[in-house]
Amino acid sequence: MTNGQMPTRQLGSQGLRVGAVGLGTMGMTMAYGPGDPGGSTAAIHRAYELGVTLFDTAELYGLGTGSSEQLLGRAVRGFRGDVVLATKFGYDLSDPAKIGTALNSRPHHIREVTENSLRHLGTDHIDLLYQHRVDPAVPIEDVAGTVGELVAEGKVRWFGLSEAGEDEIRRAHAAHPVSVLQTEYSVFERAVEADVLPALRELGIGFVPYSPLGRGFLTGDVRPAAAYPPDDMRSWDDRWQPGNYESNVSAVGELTAIARGKNATVAQLALAWLLAQGDDIVPIPGTRDPRRVEENVRAASLALTDGDLKRIHAVLPHGAAGARYPVALMPHW
Template sequence: MRTRTLGSTGPAVSALGLGAMSMSGVYGEADRVESIATVHAALEAGVSLIDTGDFYAMGHNELLLAEALRGRDRDSYRLSVKFGMLRGPGQEFGGMDGRPEAVKNFLAYSLNRLGTDHIDIYRPARLDPAVPIEETVGAIKEMIDAGYVRHLGLSEVDAATIRRAHAVHPVADLQIEYSLISRAVEAEVLPTLRELGIGLTAYGVLSRGLISGHWSPGHTGGPGDNRAFSPRFASGNVEHNLALVEALRRVAEAKGCTVAQLAIAWVAARGQEIVPLIGARTRERLAEALPAIELELTADDIAEIEKAVPLGAARGDRYPAAFMSGLGVGN
């Protein structure tokens, strides 16, 4: 497995990371045994970056990872944890809490659930509009100084917020959605990251399976699949978006790879500071994704890919309307 460094101050990690959210029911019921086997397969393949959030099924994901990672050398992997998203007992979202005292409280619970004495990269999941980012970051800096956190990360914030946070403590990386059909980061955020020496961990590189090459109209992950509420999967939009995937499939076939591999490779090719996160919850999907990092794309390949899926060609927002206001950038 190749490695990349998250910014000028962050850790060296595998060139592909594993996003664990889908192992906790967000896209329909997941198989616990298969999820753990997938984590093990990722580690054995050299994947060293694992991303989670304390609000993924209210701690379920952290407990699952603790089980999967038990007995492993703690220096052999890096844990990236998002915090601050408030949930109710019915799994409804209740906003963000970025107060310094809340930061330390969330961290204490995550350390306990994960069964570890430190988090490698700790980041607020979204910006709390009621709390200056300097205060939230200041609390994380205290936890870094105390040894409970190794590096500061951010998630889904704009360029101005990145600068303000970085002035308090060096930011290792920004986690944000980035894919062939979600390219808003390219305008201001990505240039800012490069200027400041900050890495980018890209989630949603397959747009929640939409551009994986495995989705079809009417498909569903079953009860609990949140894609039922996603504008890009809505009737009228999904057909248009899947037509883009079919155009991409023709490019992939000519390249001798799968659609998913081509979409992942495109994100990885955007820069050495970018680490795509693969949201695989089965060993089969992980095995398909891993070769993407070895796929070399020429300038002609990239031109063909972007001709198949032009900038701004997708229909529908990347989140339901209620969640779009909390994002630093749009689609």
């Protein structure tokens, strides 16, 4: 199932197959400064023309208004049947002061959020429904069981987890098959390599790396933290802070030189590096710009040799300088 020239990949063992590069929509409504609905819609349309079939959103990205799912649902209306819509539940958005930190995966809440997501997306089924964060207050078996019921009712097709650890993945998978895990993974952020990726491969679960461009650092367009407005998370992201920033700029400079040698951009190199980590991996770079979609999608045809992979590894053997989330927020984010 693909519209353009892009190769497809299988995610998990339950029949989910998508274009090798997907599209993330978080930045269209939050996290990286003001939205651009026109550019975002054009980006979604261009992605579809180029063979992207996996489109990623979440209840959270609308900050309780449904705006992210509505934007995506409207944009895909003309080709809904050709694409995989992925969304996520798991936050409690009732208190604006706690958005992003309060969790709620109670079965009743999952059902409520799913009904809202169906309405906002303007669809009768969600292709891929993720739990956004593990909720320590709710056994993961109850979460998997609830999503299993939604699958049986035809409201959901595939079950995903986000940022779950190995134990939770195993327990959830035993209760209802998990097709995909989504967690941050890039040349900058490598924690999943130790335990999570091997477990996924053992269980036959696909992997969707989020923030595959290191939240935009692994591109030619990066500025120091102070140059971003306060509503742009790069203003406080540790990897942008003085000290870490200079070290990371230097590493991206070395990666850019490797990319140039292959007639590619550093963003394409970063995405091709992820694709080369296994054919069970489908990155979802986020952008509001159709030209950047074109650039990112072309990474699917950039072949890296073993020598290229070794050179990239030598630049950043353990990932970027700086933590990916503030330590106090790690349990929730």
